[in-house]
Amino acid sequence: MRYTYPALIVKDEWVGYCAYLNDFGTVTQGDDIQDAVEMGADALWIMIDDYLQLDKPLPKPTYPEEHEGLLVAISVDVATERGLLTTKMAAGLLGVSDSRVRQMVCSGQLASKKIGRDNYVYLWSVRERQANPPKPGRPKKKALAEQS
Known part of the structure; x- marks a missing residue:
């Protein structure tokens, strides 16, 4: 099944670019914007897989109206064997x-x-x-x- 959540990509002087997945309270980083989006997709896949495996309800995607940085929609396919x-x-x-x-x-x-x-x-x-x-x-x- 395909899941789509927003990620906020922000330039950080220490680590490059950070990808914030606010709906899951998760942040990851990459060397450039593309790398940060890819790392965000990996983190999103892991979070969704964990939620599904533990039968926890997924948070609803929230798209902030006001934000700093680049707002992107990350979409991942999660096909796990439940249980x-x-x-x-x-x-x-x-x-x-x-x-x-x-x-x-x-x-x-x-x-x-x-x-x-x-x-x-x-x-x-x-x-x-x-x-x-x-x-x-x-x-x-x-x-x-x-x-x-």
Whole structure:
């Protein structure tokens, strides 16, 4: 699906040109105007993808009437498989580290899908883990459990 949002391109004496995506509270920069627009498109794609993956409502595009700099409309295609989270997004939802999520994927505690070299965790698996958290402490060893 194609999404279009405004970006304000402003010359900055330190970094070149900044692209402000005010609807998402994001700023990025480039060496020239074209580079700043391309970097803005990359940032916009990432923000929209994150919002869709987490089922968050997208902000409505707002075009300021008064502004300084160049106002451009950036349009991106975002075609993601809904319900897949990066390990970093899953870690944020579960309150654990990114490496712990990868361990949980490897041990089968979280359902995932491998795309390229990366694992993506299913949102339903994270929700299931949130609804049924593990008991605190280490699990009993089998030998000790059989003696009890």
